Amino acid sequence: MTIPTADQATATGLIFDIQAHSVHDGPGTRTTVFLNGCPLACQWCCNPEGLHRKPVVMHRDQRCMHCGKCLEACPAGAISLGADGQAKFDRSLCADCSTHECVTFCYHEGNVMSGKPYTVDQLVAILQRDRAYWGSRGGVTFSGGEPLMQPGFLLEALGLLRAEGVHTALDTCGFAPRADLLAAAGLASLVLYDLKLMDEERHRAATGQSNRIILENLKALAEVHEEIRIRVPVIPGLNDDLANLEATADFLASLAGARRVDLLPYHRTGEAKFARLGLDYALSDLRSPTPQRLEALAAVFRDRGLDTTAGGQP
Numbered sequence: 001m002t003i004p005t006a007d008q009a010t011a012t013g014l015i016f017d018i019q020a021h022s023v024h025d026g027p028g029t030r031t032t033v034f035l036n037g038c039p040l041a042c043q044w045c046c047n048p049e050g051l052h053r054k055p056v057v058m059h060r061d062q063r064c065m066h067c068g069k070c071l072e073a074c075p076a077g078a079i080s081l082g083a084d085g086q087a088k089f090d091r092s093l094c095a096d097c098s099t100h101e102c103v104t105f106c107y108h109e110g111n112v113m114s115g116k117p118y119t120v121d122q123l124v125a126i127l128q129r130d131r132a133y134w135g136s137r138g139g140v141t142f143s144g145g146e147p148l149m150q151p152g153f154l155l156e157a158l159g160l161l162r163a164e165g166v167h168t169a170l171d172t173c174g175f176a177p178r179a180d181l182l183a184a185a186g187l188a189s190l191v192l193y194d195l196k197l198m199d200e201e202r203h204r205a206a207t208g209q210s211n212r213i214i215l216e217n218l219k220a221l222a223e224v225h226e227e228i229r230i231r232v233p234v235i236p237g238l239n240d241d242l243a244n245l246e247a248t249a250d251f252l253a254s255l256a257g258a259r260r261v262d263l264l265p266y267h268r269t270g271e272a273k274f275a276r277l278g279l280d281y282a283l284s285d286l287r288s289p290t291p292q293r294l295e296a297l298a299a300v301f302r303d304r305g306l307d308t309t310a311g312g313q314p
Contacts, residue, residue, distance in 0.1 A: 013153030028137030037149030050145030055115035139167030148176035222257035
């Protein structure tokens with residue numbers, strides 16, 4: 001595969017966050033780039049702003065001063081004040097907005113935009129400034145959302161970073177055209193691959209999509225890539241039953257190239273973001289599994305010869 005040089009980089013991508021000093025998205029200290037767009041709609045999503053394919057307004061109640069400026073500025077009349085005095089958004093009226101006056105006239109940053117376009121050159125320049133913090137093991141991880149929703153931008157960025165000797169990781173849900181997955185994986189030093197549920201109907205109920213493409217893509221990836229790390233989010237009551245985890249472990253044990261597994265405990269980081277987007281969060285009553293519970297579940301994978309960590313990567 002041809003690696004693009006800096007003067008060939010032309011793609012533009014939509015990014016909702018660039019997080020420096022990340023230690024949970026691959027080896028060492030890293031910079032994680034969160035790309036917009038995702039084909040799944042997981043109930044426990046911790047980055048719901050990343051589901052959108054264009055910039056979206058997030059409203060932060062704790063910063064709102066109830067001044068009414070956003071109501072006056074909104075040309076669609078999409079904003080009103082609720083009985084609690086907080087701004088309420090009719091998101092159906094926001095869908096076609098391109099001016100976002102409610103953000104421009106909110107001087108207290110109660111309304112902020114999520115999602116900003118970057119060229120590949122602009123992104124790589126930002127990432128290079130972080131290079132001194134990566135050390136010998138760190139690098140850049142592309143996450144989301146789902147980075148394979150923007151394959152052209154992703155491939156150019158991965159290619160440029162590879163040419164600069166940067167360790168790169170692709171964090172993917174696996175629901176993507178196989179050609180795009182294999183092309184991106186071919187440029188990435190490491191693939192972080194999510195597996196959520198093995199039963200197709202349960203997967204569809206929890207994420208909105210079948211898991212057939214995800215499982216078939218992982219089989220194909222495991223045949224050609226040597227560095228794959230499986231990530232299994234442990235969501236109490238949704239996928240932490242032994243039937244699902246044993247089926248997941250059996251499937252992984254049948255693959256030659258996917259021997260490392262991280263069990264990631266459920267957390268409620270995304271709950272506040274759901275509220276900022278005017279969305280209901282269905283799992284607010286759930287609590288994270290205990291370390292003892294995670295260790296017991298990890299044994300299911302270790303019994304099948306899989307290198308497994310409970311609670312994330314070591």
